[in-house]
Amino acid sequence: MSNAWEAAVEAQIRSALDRGEFDNLPGMGKPIPGRGQPYDESWWIKSFLEREALPSTLLLPTPLQLRRKVEQVPDEVRDLPTEEAVRAYVAVLNAEIVAWLRNPTGPRVVVRPVNVDETVQRWRADRAQAAAAPTVAASPEQPRATAGRPRRRWWLWWRRRG
Template sequence: MDPQHVETIAEKRIREAQERGEFDNLPGAGKPLPSLDRPYREDWWINGLIEREQLDMTGAMNPTMALRKEAHAMDETVRDVAREESVRAIVEDYNRRVKLDRLRPAIGNQMPPIAKVLDVEEVVAVWREHRRYVEAQARLRSEAERRAREQAEAERRAGVWWRRLLRTCRR
């Protein structure tokens, strides 16, 4: 089949799809391409896929860099943990993996990156502070709810008293 004939078939199919309205109301219609302001990169398509699909690329990272990323997010990781022992176990497991990572042989002639060991007591102190804050907020909410219930009950009782008074006056 000759290339001109294939192009004609393709153009015909596009025109028919346009006539059927298959290209109407597409997302981003009438808007500039989002990547026009970025410098050209050969791997633009893979970066676009990662961004669009919100893929977690931690598994594809160098193990040391993944550990560094984990250390950076440690306060957020342990924030909702219920018990101090669990927080300690999480940080100690991280530190164990950092020490194992340091035993890997270096590749190449440059100094390999290293991840830092975290201070367990420091992470626990941040966790405790956050727990105190959360508990204080819970107490304040609980107190506000209790006051609101008391206020509603008082208003209900006052309404009952007025209704009784009105009934008595009507008789």
């Protein structure tokens, strides 16, 4: 029975070749990606992250993601327009941290909620320092100091909640 099955499949493949259904397929004539390289068990996740342009931090366990968010708080709140926005951002982050502390998963890593008052004081000091700094018109010869750092959108943290 299996020989008859294989013969029928081979006949269909030959007839498709004769009709030209396998001509001009995408990737025709190109080398197979990863051929000649050592086998990597997580090749599919790496290719998925690269193809979808996702950050590799998504692979980190929850406590390490939270620690990274805590470390980035000063950079994230720097461009926020009001103190209420700063407090709201820190409140959302603290809610994530408390939710993880109630039901911890992953490695045992110390993650503490962010002090809202210290963050607001630092935000005020950064704004005062930026206001006190002389503003120099950027000439075409002088690149801006923030040209290498992409502008952070303060409203993106709302999207991260869901």
